[in-house]
Amino acid sequence: MHHWKPICLLEDIPPLGSRIVQRPSGGDIAIFRNAEDEVFALHDQCAHKNGPLSQGIVHGRKVTCPLHGWHFNLETGQALAPDVGSCATFAIKVEHGQVLLAV
Numbered sequence: 001m002h003h004w005k006p007i008c009l010l011e012d013i014p015p016l017g018s019r020i021v022q023r024p025s026g027g028d029i030a031i032f033r034n035a036e037d038e039v040f041a042l043h044d045q046c047a048h049k050n051g052p053l054s055q056g057i058v059h060g061r062k063v064t065c066p067l068h069g070w071h072f073n074l075e076t077g078q079a080l081a082p083d084v085g086s087c088a089t090f091a092i093k094v095e096h097g098q099v100l101l102a103v
Contacts, residue, residue, distance in 0.1 A: 047085030
């Protein structure tokens with residue numbers, strides 16, 4: 001069972017953009033919003049060269065790393081072929097316009 005932490009309002013994340021959540025233990029989390037107002041949470045580090053995924057381009061349910069163009073599925077964190085690797089995902093949801101992250 002998850003404990004949900006309020007992060008921000010959905011409107012605080014630009015469509016096709018992201019917001020960073022810093023963790024005391026290190027390893028920032030990138031919160032993404034796509035054009036359909038779906039939200040996703042990934043470790044903010046590309047599996048290839050540790051690029052900041054939060055600065056990548058969101059398209060559909062994917063994000064493209066800004067460093068070398070690797071594509072990651074926002075739902076699963078898996079790199080899309082021909083790329084190989086994955087990023088950690090985190091449970092996230094929106095309730096009444098509020099973005100909540102599982103802790």
